[in-house]
Structures are given as C-alpha cells and as structure tokens.
Amino acid sequence: MIHYLSVSGLVQAAVLQNCRISDLVLEQQAQQLEQTPDQVYDAMAQSLAVMRQAVVDGIYPDLRSTSGLTGGAAFKMKCAVDDGKNICGRMFGSAMVKALAVSELNAAMGKIVAAPTAGSCGIIPAAVLTMQEEHHLSEDTAVRALFTASAIGMVIAQNASISGAEGGCQAECGSASAMAAAAVTEMAGGTPQQVSNACAIALKNILGLVCDPVAGLVEIPCIKRNAMGTANAFVAAELALAGIESAIPADEVIVAMKRIGDMLPVSLKETADGGLADTPTAKKLQEQVFGKRE
Template sequence: MQLKYKSVEELVSAASSSNKKLSEIVLTQQAWDMETTEEALYANMKNSFTVMRESVLNGMDESLRSSSGLSGGAAAKLKKAVEEGKNHYGHLLGNAISMALAVTEYNSCMGQIVAAPTAGSCGVIPAALISVMEEFDLPEHDIIMSMFTASAIGMVIAKCASIAGAEGGCQAEVGSASAMAAAALTEIFGGTPQMVSDSCAIALKNTMGLVCDPVAGLVEVPCIKRNAMGVANAFTASELACAGITSVIPADEVILAMKQVGDLMSSSLKETSEGGLAATPTGCRLRRQIFGSDPA
C-alpha cells in the first residue's frame, strides 16, 4: 500500500492489514520513497534522538539563562526536587516535565534541538520518550522506531491541518507534539494501531483551541511551560488508549476540527502577540522591558 499520509485511518489500515507496527510500515515506505535504505533512515533518526538526549542534558544546567531573562533554570530546579523526592506526582511525571522544560529552555538559549514538530514544541517528544526509556529501562531501538510513528502522525496533521502556531494557534504546535508523543508511547507499550489512533485523537482534543500568545513575541512565555503540559497530556492520552478507552470522535475528524478551530481563531491569538497573555499588563511591561519600547 502506497502511503499518502492524508489520514490516520490510512496508516491504521495499512498497519493492521499487514499485521505490523505503524513504525515498521512507515520506515519501509519512507526508504522506498526516498530511494535509500531502511538502515540509513534509521541511522538518521538515531542521530535525531541523540540530539534530543543532548538537549535534555544541556538544558539541565542550573546557570542557563536566555538573553531576554524570561527563562532558564526551571528544569534544574524541578530536577533537583525530583531527585530529592520532593515532588508530589511520582518520579516519571516529574522527570518528564523537567526534561520538557530543559529542552525548551535550551532552545531559548539558542542551543541545538530537534524541532519535532516545531521549535516552539520541541520539548514534548524528547521528554516523553527519554523519560519512559529511563524509567522502564526500554531498548533504545524501540524508542527510535516509535519516532517513525510519531513522524507519520505529524505528517498527517501537517497535511490536513497545520503544525504552525501562526496558522493554527498553539493547538497546532504543542497539541500536535502531544499527539505525536502519545502515538509513539502507545506503540512502545504494545498498543494496537487503532490504539495509536485513539491516543492521537485524545491528545488533540485535550488541546483544542489552545492559542499562541508568546509574550514579547519570544518562544518562552508561556511556550516553555506549555511543553511541560504537553508531555503530561501525551501520558494521559496514551494511558487511556492503552487501557482500551476509545475516542468517540475519530482522529481524522479531530484533526479536521482542529483546522476549523484554527481558521476561526482571531489573528491576535496566532503568534502575533496581540492577544492572550501577551496583551496582559505584565506581558506588555515585559515587552517594553526587553525591547525598550512597543514595536511599531
């Protein structure tokens, strides 16, 4: 079956009919389309995962600060609380949230990250995958393969809706990242292709209508903490789907609804910094503090 990445149902059908994981059919298909080998594509994905791991490590530097002064040090603070057993919701969640903060803070400090699916949502997938790999001592191979599943979901969303905050709001960025991470997690823990689809749908529904309102136009506030929320959302969606809880609204219909919501959203709520948190008194003060005056 020639994959067109025009629907999640297409992916589920192809995987189910061949009795394979989504990642397996995507890897084979992509190797064919790109006229390369599966081994070469896997090596490229492994390199991306290496960059993700390095961004988590580098982002844990407690002295890290962005040039704006809006971010840095939060990941290290939470990581310390987790290591000392002072967080309240378990090691896995605390560790994952700290990793999401680490990657996005490192991005704000111009560090190298993997924009999966975007720089503004770069912390969700690394945090989800690396935290579960460490927590459950999972094979790196399984984690890297799951990234092909995440990528396929991201391609469908990009084709049928959007992954850009300027077009669809933060639902298109952190929302899409959550859906991609949830899909990867569900496959890692043995979920069926249909469960992968359900986890994607649930994650997107949970972020439906989320606006993109960066303070001072910078990908820091509230973007960094939304990445932390995004990984928690991915865990929730995957947990539900793996328990056999289905999404009443199919994934492809959720993606279409997300696009419709994004189209209806005011331009002031789509990365222009003209509304939402960016337009609050504190948001406006921070913009003047950073840039000296309001932009023309």
C-alpha cells in the same frame, strides 16, 4: 504503499500487515527518500541522540534565554524530583524535567530538534526518552517510535497545520502532544488502533489553545506548555492503552483543529497581540527586553 492522508489509513495498513505503524513508515520513507532503511533509521537515531543531549544541556541552574526572561526551571524541577518532593512520582517528574530542559535550551539558543516545531520541541523528547528510561526499553523501540510520531505529524500537517501562526498553539504543542501520545502508546506495545486513539485523545484535550507568546518570543508561555503537552501525551496514552476509545476518531479531531485554527483571530496566532501577550505583565516584560515602543 501507505500515504499520510489519514490516521485511519495508517491504522488499516498496519492491521492488514500485522505490524507496527513505524515498520510501515520506515519502509515507505526509505523508498520515498531513495535511501536504504538503515540510512533513514540512522538519521532518526541521530535526531534522538540530539534530543537526549538537549536534555543534558538544558538542566543548568544559570541557563538563561537570550532575552533573559526564562531559564533554570528544568534545574529546579530536577532538584524536586531528586529530593523525592514531587507529588506525582518519579516518572512524571522526570518527564517534566526533560520537557522544560529542551524547551529552555531552545530559548537559550541551544541545539534542539524541531518536533514538529522549535516552540514545541520539548514534548516528544520528554515523552519518548522518559518512557524508554522508566520502562527500560531498547534504543530501537525509541527510534522506531519517532517514525510513528512523524507519521501522525505528517497527517496533521497535510490536513490541518503544525504552525502556530496558522493554527495557534493547538497546532504546535497540540500536534506535538498527539505525536508523542502515539509514540508512547506504540512503545508500550499498544495496537495501531490504540495509537490512533491516543493521538485523538491528546489532540482533543488541547483543541482551541491559542498562540500568545509574550513579546513574540518562544518562551512565555511556550516552555511550560511543553511540560503540559508532555503530561497530556501520557494521559492520552494511559487511557488508550487501558482500552478506552476516543468517541471522535483522530482524523475528525484533526479536521476540527483545522477549523478552529481558521476561526481563531490573527491576534491569537503568534502575533503577540492578544491573550497572555496582551497582559500588563507581558507588556512590562516586553519593554524590559526591547525597550519602549510607540
């Protein structure tokens, strides 16, 4: 039986049984939820379908958030990719489009899958769906990758946090990016150890990122940080798949994240009192949405 107390535990169990991390997670979750593996699998497949639809729904030129502050970025990005104007190639551009689309749809009160949160909901769909499309992988590979991502997310939630209010943005977009890196690495045929390295590298790169949303809304800078988290997931997966190891093991990175989160002042944990939220422009935008405050 596997637990979600450490990434190393997951890796060891998968190596021992010579299988993917997702195989173990699917089997264990079916037992835990008292359902058949098919039922659990189908529920996850349904979530993937919602993610795919969110990408479609999020790419509109006149999509606007409830506050009116954001929207339309995914469409602009898509135009650039379609015109061959983006500088990092089609796959990278396509991943950016998806991350922006899902995040902007979230801000516009559209239907999304929290992964692990609403604020970071664009990263995993963008990474997994882009990987699937560009490398012509099966639906099964993509659905299973979400189980691996979830397992990493559960370890992070148990040992640190996946909430911006508790741990800053590193806990939301950082966790999502680490989960996405793990998923993409498994999709590419990486070993469980490489999955762990990808998770560690992704999370290390986002350590310390604060949660400083303008006007307290899940829009600025959250939407663009979803694009960043997606890019970072591919950075980490590329390195891990090339055999590059993380000097600091994933579990220690997670503990480091927890400690950093604890040390962050409250003003940088979703309260909209510090960081970008405290800039003159942010205050102007806040006034624009909510009117003047004392």
